[in-house]
């Protein structure tokens with residue numbers, strides 16, 4: 001057979017497959033996704049190939065390039081189709097406010113079922129309404145400034161131990177920061193008892209996390225299966241901690257997250273407590289570790305900013321040296337008030353959160369047909385507020401790719417800066433995250449120098465944006 005006729009038959013077969021997929025797609029769309037309000041148009045954009053939609057376009061490149069090019073072509077609200085779901089993506093501050101704040105009741109949080117199974121179906125992220133409001137009150141009670149100010153010295157001691165253990169070694173910054181943020185998360189959940197359970201909880205949690213991005217096949221030998229087993233063990237450890245606390249209830253009055261969940265009036269079941277403890281560790285650890293990793297990178301690349309931060313922190317260190325230390329002559333511990341005297345360092349954190357935008361977007365699902373700016377967002381469609389696009393808009397943040405903490409000398413306009421989300425599901429741990437970052441930076445900049453090792457331009461997603469290879473650095477004490 002001639003080459004041209006082989007090619008011709010292959011083309012015919014390809015056309016047939018595409019036609020067949022198109023038919024199935026139209027059928028599925030008609031059955032499940034046909035909007036019930038026919039008058040309004042859908043937002044502009046394309047739904048891509050039958051069934052697979054634009055999933056390949058999204059994952060064959062940096063996802064942020066996909067979002068940015070779509071926004072350039074279609075504007076700040078556009079439709080697409082990824083991972084089997086029709087979606088509307090939004091990238092204006094007004095639309096984000098509409099979805100997350102003013103009409104948040106019309107958009108419920110949505111996650112893959114396998115994530116729900118791993119974190120636990122009762123965890124705060126998956127809920128709306130009364131149960132969500134109750135959990136949120138309990139979480140906020142444990143993480144508001146009045147509650148966390150007393151743990152500053154304990155966070156400081158974790159930070160000092162971490163830095164000491166990195167001295168003279170070539171370290172993977174992200175991995176080490178994960179250990180630091182894990183220990184701080186446990187401290188905020190279990191208070192000073194944290195140290196008793198640290199190793200067991202760490203062993204189980206580290207197996208559990210390996211399954212987060214695995215195929216959800218629960219058969220012996222699979223990552224998912226091992227994860228689910230580790231999750232069960234975690235729940236057992238937590239049940240033991242809870243029962244020990246119940247036995248000693250009259251004697252101790254815990255101000256930590258577990259204490260807040262276990263309050264008599266709250267009536268949470270052990271299952272609900274376990275799901276939310278695991279959920280908070282999940283929400284607290286990699287996010288904060290990833291931001292810390294970016295800060296180490298940006299400070300390393302911007303010597304004048306590092307100098308300004310170091311001077312600010314050295315001034316605080318000097319005032320601490322002048323204060324009276326403990327009986328053994330140790331310097332006085334950092335206090336909550338000290339962390340409020342770090343405006344330059346705080347701006348570095350703000351700018352890192354903007355430039356890195358580690359949570360580039362979040363997911364919601366329309367619970368009914370919703371009209372926005374003359375467009376229809378059909379019931380059941382996913383809605384993605386694109387935080388990163390807003391943080392990288394040149395109209396809002398001039399020269400958006402430039403790392404320039406001084407831009408935060410003036411407060412950003414409302415709804416233009418949402419590193420911790422916005423509205424009903426916004427981050428209740430943001431004060432703790434900022435606090436632990438400030439404390440670690442105090443000791444890092446006053447006592448250590450570091451140099452980055454290897455290529456530094458790549459970004460990896462795991463799932464949060466991270467410098468390539470977790471940013472290998474070498475750290476040594478200042479002489």
Ligand code: HEM
Nearest residue numbers: 124125283284287288291362419420421425426427429433
């Ligand atoms: C720099 C670090 C962090 C960043 C950038 C971050 C970011 C976010 C964002 C954007 C959301 C909202 C997600 C959405 O609307 O779908 C969120 C929710 C949440 N975060 Fe954080 N977070 C960080 C650290 C923490 C810490 C340290 C904790 C706990 C101690 C925490 C606990 C939570 C919880 C429980 C939720 C869910 C709230 C709800 O559904 O009502 N986060 N976080």
